[in-house]
Amino acid sequence: MDFASELKRHVARVERGLDQFVPRANTRPARLHTAMRYSLEAGGKRLRPVLVLATTELFSGSDDAALPAGKADALAAAVAIECLHTYSLIHDDLPCMDNDDLRRGRATAHKQFDEATALLAGDALLTHAFALLAENYAAQPQLATALVRALADAAGSRRLIGGQMEDLLAEKKADATADELEFIHLNKTAAMIEAALVMGGLIGGAKEGDIATLRRAGRHLGLAFQIIDDILDATADTATLGKTAGKDAKADKTTFVKLHGVDAARSIAHENSAQAKSAMKNLEGETVFLESLIDTMAARIS
Numbered sequence: 001m002d003f004a005s006e007l008k009r010h011v012a013r014v015e016r017g018l019d020q021f022v023p024r025a026n027t028r029p030a031r032l033h034t035a036m037r038y039s040l041e042a043g044g045k046r047l048r049p050v051l052v053l054a055t056t057e058l059f060s061g062s063d064d065a066a067l068p069a070g071k072a073d074a075l076a077a078a079v080a081i082e083c084l085h086t087y088s089l090i091h092d093d094l095p096c097m098d099n100d101d102l103r104r105g106r107a108t109a110h111k112q113f114d115e116a117t118a119l120l121a122g123d124a125l126l127t128h129a130f131a132l133l134a135e136n137y138a139a140q141p142q143l144a145t146a147l148v149r150a151l152a153d154a155a156g157s158r159r160l161i162g163g164q165m166e167d168l169l170a171e172k173k174a175d176a177t178a179d180e181l182e183f184i185h186l187n188k189t190a191a192m193i194e195a196a197l198v199m200g201g202l203i204g205g206a207k208e209g210d211i212a213t214l215r216r217a218g219r220h221l222g223l224a225f226q227i228i229d230d231i232l233d234a235t236a237d238t239a240t241l242g243k244t245a246g247k248d249a250k251a252d253k254t255t256f257v258k259l260h261g262v263d264a265a266r267s268i269a270h271e272n273s274a275q276a277k278s279a280m281k282n283l284e285g286e287t288v289f290l291e292s293l294i295d296t297m298a299a300r301i302s
């Protein structure tokens with residue numbers, strides 16, 4: 001397996017899927033659809049949709065070719081999770097939240113358009129994610145329901161939105177506790193990464209035990225991902241990140257780096273990456289690509 005070309009294959013499918021499954025920019029009202037596509041097409045690592053595609057393939061084989069009978073195509077679900085993730089970024093950047101000017105190397109949506117358009121583009125991407133699942137998996141109603149549920153659980157008030165709420169509350173305090181920090185990361189970041197793995201497993205037809213293993217792997221991968229994000233915020237520059245660097249220290253925000261220092265945070269990230277990989281080794285399929293993806297993420301801070 002050549003990791004770089006596998007990653008390229010998955011990312012290329014995601015890009016094609018975004019174009020296929022999101023309304024054209026000139027759909028009325030054109031300003032709204034242009035703003036939705038502006039934020040989606042700005043790029044980004046496409047981590048969550050790639051996880052959906054790669055995890056599906058673990059269980060049902062490569063679906064670039066003809067799909068085995070009874071198996072669903074993961075692409076619409078991959079696009080759905082990227083739409084949902086992009087909504088969360090657009091809203092996170094708004095003046096009432098993180099108030100940022102730069103995202104994915106471009107002006108944030110409210111800077112490029114205006115606040116109301118950015119808010120509506122985020123709302124529309126969130127709604128579109130669930131429409132995609134309902135429409136594209138209608139032939140397998142149990143799968144459609146399970147996918148809607150997995151994404152809704154991850155993105156709802158107990159997880160993504162709850163994590164964002166606690167993050168905003170923590171910013172107002174001098175020192176958030178390690179417990180609060182864990183709640184924030186498990187929900188704001190890890191929930192969507194877990195959901196990507198679980199959705200891939202559901203589409204691929206994974207058994208319940210494997211779904212639980214994917215959830216465990218996602219939890220560790222999500223924590224590792226967030227700690228790496230914290231370390232990069234403290235150590236990399238804005239041009240490299242494509243978003244404003246050094247924001248956490250400037251805001252005196254409680255992060256893994258503030259609580260533990262860069263070196264200890266790096267060890268905790270590597271530990272969580274190792275736990276994610278070891279969980280994956282319990283899965284039946286060929287997990288080399290997913291393990292390499294984890295190694296590549298971890299290498300950003302080594």
Ligand code: GRG
Pocket residue numbers: 043044045046047085087088089091092104160161164188189225226229
């Ligand atoms: C507004 C409900 C709501 C939630 C916002 C996504 C988010 C929650 C906040 C963004 C800030 C942040 C550091 C979130 C942690 C998760 C994270 C690192 C998101 C960025 O994901 P990447 O790095 O972004 O995968 P790209 O642009 O590559 O897709």
